[in-house]
Amino acid sequence: MASESTVFRASTTAPVNIAVIKYWGKRDASLNLPTNSSLSVTLSQRSLRTLTTASCSAVYPAADSLTLNGKPQDIQSSKRTLACLSNLRSLRQAVEAADLTLPKLSTLPLRIVSENNFPTAAGLASSAAGFAALVRAVADLYQLPQSPRELSRIARQGSGSACRSLMGGYVAWRSGELEDGSDSLAEEVAPASHWPEMRALILVVSAEKKDVPSTEGMQTTVATSSLFATRAASVVPERMDAIETAIRDRDFPAFAEITMRDSNSFHATCLDSWPPIFYMNDVSRAAVRLVHDINRAVGRTVCAYTFDAGPNAVIYYLDEVSELVAGTFKAILGGTTGGWEGPFGQRLEKVT
Numbered sequence: 001m002a003s004e005s006t007v008f009r010a011s012t013t014a015p016v017n018i019a020v021i022k023y024w025g026k027r028d029a030s031l032n033l034p035t036n037s038s039l040s041v042t043l044s045q046r047s048l049r050t051l052t053t054a055s056c057s058a059v060y061p062a063a064d065s066l067t068l069n070g071k072p073q074d075i076q077s078s079k080r081t082l083a084c085l086s087n088l089r090s091l092r093q094a095v096e097a098a099d100l101t102l103p104k105l106s107t108l109p110l111r112i113v114s115e116n117n118f119p120t121a122a123g124l125a126s127s128a129a130g131f132a133a134l135v136r137a138v139a140d141l142y143q144l145p146q147s148p149r150e151l152s153r154i155a156r157q158g159s160g161s162a163c164r165s166l167m168g169g170y171v172a173w174r175s176g177e178l179e180d181g182s183d184s185l186a187e188e189v190a191p192a193s194h195w196p197e198m199r200a201l202i203l204v205v206s207a208e209k210k211d212v213p214s215t216e217g218m219q220t221t222v223a224t225s226s227l228f229a230t231r232a233a234s235v236v237p238e239r240m241d242a243i244e245t246a247i248r249d250r251d252f253p254a255f256a257e258i259t260m261r262d263s264n265s266f267h268a269t270c271l272d273s274w275p276p277i278f279y280m281n282d283v284s285r286a287a288v289r290l291v292h293d294i295n296r297a298v299g300r301t302v303c304a305y306t307f308d309a310g311p312n313a314v315i316y317y318l319d320e321v322s323e324l325v326a327g328t329f330k331a332i333l334g335g336t337t338g339g340w341e342g343p344f345g346q347r348l349e350k351v352t
């Protein structure tokens with residue numbers, strides 16, 4: 001039986017996802033609606049994940065609070081966090097209205113504590129796992145009936161890429177067409193078990209904060225790049241279809257080529273922005289050359305690179321060429337093995 005001092009609590013984890021078809025550009029910044037659909041691969045939670053505990057109690061101080069890696073965050077100045085929490089509270093209110101015997105959790109202050117098992121500033125999409133875990137933890141605390149797909153609409157408002165971290169495996173974020181964003185949702189294209197041989201190697205080229213934050217960078221690209229409109233209108237839609245087919249057919253060479261081309265296309269629109277935006281550096285370009293060299297030497301496409309809004313590389317390959325790809329990267333680009341390996345095969349390599 002709940003009393004005045006009861007603390008209600010739920011804990012959850014959320015994975016990091018790495019896009020192979022990139023989200024870059026918003027058609028509505030306040031609702032966080034993208035100009036194009038995107039698709040990502042979910043990384044193993046044994047390697048990279050955010051662990052979040054959400055609790056609420058009448059004995060807590062009146063304001064909601066959020067602690068990230070031990071540091072209190074100012075959520076009152078984060079419109080995105082406030083939007084997520086307000087959406088979740090509304091859903092809980094509906095649950096409470098339907099069953100008057102339930103405790104009125106929606107009226108209690110929230111305390112959210114979140115920890116990453118990887119460096120937050122390492123450019124490894126921490127906001128995606130972070131907002132996904134926050135939404136999932138509060139949804140669990142509130143015992144909401146909504147599916148991950150429905151919750152992805154809320155996580156999207158925290159950070160666009162977060163909507164793809166509520167599911168496992170291969171996840172598409174459908175841009176949607178409606179002005180209110182109600183059809184801008186994530187959906188699982190295939191579970192990880194569909195293609196269990198997939199591996200990802202992460203090259204942490206720099207753990208420093210990115211030069212141009214994503215939100216600002218994508219707004220500059222939308223406003224100034226002449227390449228961007230074509231990318232959003234025709235290049236990405238064709239690639240979404242093609243990569244979903246490649247995933248369905250477990251066709252690695254097709255998956256790899258589309259992945260590499262889309263990363264290059266995204267970085268080309270960054271370079272084409274005014275002023276230009278550079279996320280890749282000399283080590284990133286060395287990784288690109290090495291992937292092409294390996295593929296040429298083998299005589300078929302066995303590995304692929306992709307880069308987000310920073311210089312770190314994610315290299316995809318299948319387990320059968322694990323030693324060749326990871327071994328060659330280690331031998332040529334040096335670095336130390338971070339020791340993060342999960343069932344999905346991720347390793348973290350630090351290139352210095």
Ligand code: 2P0
Binds near residue numbers: 022159162214308
């Ligand atoms: C992606 N990125 O699809 C792309 C590729 C970076 C490059 O999603 O403004 O942090 O919070 O919605 O999600 C990074 O953008 O941007 C991102 P917001 P987010 O993964």
